[in-house]
Amino acid sequence: MRWIKPPTTSLALGTLADLTRSKTELLAEHALLRQQLVILHRQIKRPPYRKTDRLLLVLLASMVRTWKQALFLVQPETLLRWHRELFRLFWRRKTKAQARKPKLSPETISLIKEMAAHHRLWGAERIRSELLKLAIRVSKRTIQKYMRPIRRTRPSGQTWKTFLRNHAAEVWACDFLQVTDLFFRPLFAFFIIEWKSRKVIHVNVTRSPTDRWVAQQLREATPYGQTPKYLIRDNDKKFGPNFARVATTSGIKVLRTPYRTPQANAVCERFLGSVRRECLDHCFIFQEKQLYRLLNVYVRCFNQARPHQGLQQRLPDPPELSAPPPGQSGHVLSVPMLGGLHHDYQRAA
Template identity: 40%
Template sequence: MSEANPLWGAPRIHGELLKLGIEVSQATVAKYMVRRQGAPSPSWRSFLRNHAEGIAAIDMFVVASASFRLLYVMIILAHDRRKIMRTAVTEHPSEAWLSRQVTEAFPWDTAPHYLLRDRDASYGAYFRKRIEVMGIKDVVTAPRSPWQNPYVERVIGSIRRECLDHIVIFNERHLRRVLSSYADYYQRTRTHLSLEKDCPDSRPIQHRSVGRVVAVPRVGGLHHHYERLAA
């Protein structure tokens, strides 16, 4: 209890133990509590969890084409439903290009409260000014700390393992088409452990009485979508 609730003192923990039928003195609780230096503060994981509805994350990764050209993929992910808000591809990720992607990902009044990113030099002054105008607070991770932006890193890993590692990319247009196909599969078909086996765009349960199960190929046949068809 002490580790999971850093804001709780001995009286609060003692009260919980009494409610669980554990007879122990408050002095004993205080003796075995985790010792901390300074005021208790929530962890980085707690921040991500508590503010998930208002956090989006942005990151980039590199894909090599069949002609050995390096293509940069930008991805913006909303934390609350792990929804991919936008993907884009370019050979030259300038700050003006990145700023435009954020604007197109969050039109009108849909901008998140926080945008989580790394320290890549592409996020220059122009980019920072644009998100400030949109009312988004810029949250920058520590140097060489990808674990501080875990959700978008996990999505990038999924894109590589479940898609790009099995396809030869010919050019920029081909990469855009492949990413669009995978993003549609990811949003509407692929189930997620963090969403209690649901999809970012919630997928209804089809009961056995509806009909037989059929397989629909997705992402060029790399994956399949299973649904029931009425008899």
């Protein structure tokens, strides 16, 4: 190889050395030099090297024994580094293709996502144990991969929204609505609402809402042991020790909302806004009895005639009336309510 290597400074010795080389090697060396010239023509200063350029230089240099003398643009160490990177990339893809495991079936993937969505407190290991009961073997990391789009972060405990959704049938809420009459005197309306059906259980009006009066309203709203398991209220001072004693003796657990969080009692807050917008903003209030009658009519309309979006456009307490058979059209009746402020549309039997 010492005699075959052509010196770069002697044209005659280089030509004599080329006579001893094969035609294939000479063509490869010429292609290597030509590729370097192509790179030089792209830019005057430092030419950029594309992936195809690196691949061609490595392949052509592997076909030339004297490839180091034919390199002018890069160092031999750089070319060796490119060769190692290509070698590493080739074997990485080859071993990955061989070690690839069979994919999960779409049914298993949908089952994992369903478990992750319906059980917010379940982790990957808990879902894996449920799948093992069904004779489905999936690794923990695979379950975590499909859980990630469903649940970004795992909750540390049960949230307030989850608690209300799980116990909506056993939760009532109560709140006060302050009304000012025509002579600027305050009136207080007290409401108790069932969370699941949005039905208004009880309503009453007073000018002086004392602790005993509020406790009496709770007694009237829960006759014959018809009590909820939880009752949500705010931190109003009107709820005193008498109210707490009546709730305790009735087996009701009172849940106090945090300070400055009306969204914790969202159903009552939404109802109070509906009362103002749909009823009180359109009427003059003179006295306590008038407000009591007005609110009772509105509550009857709210429970039996007003559809609710939170109930999929159903009524909280639909009246038991004989409806016409399906497929038959009947005459539509318009029943005025609240003095014609609202109307209830029904089909004649």
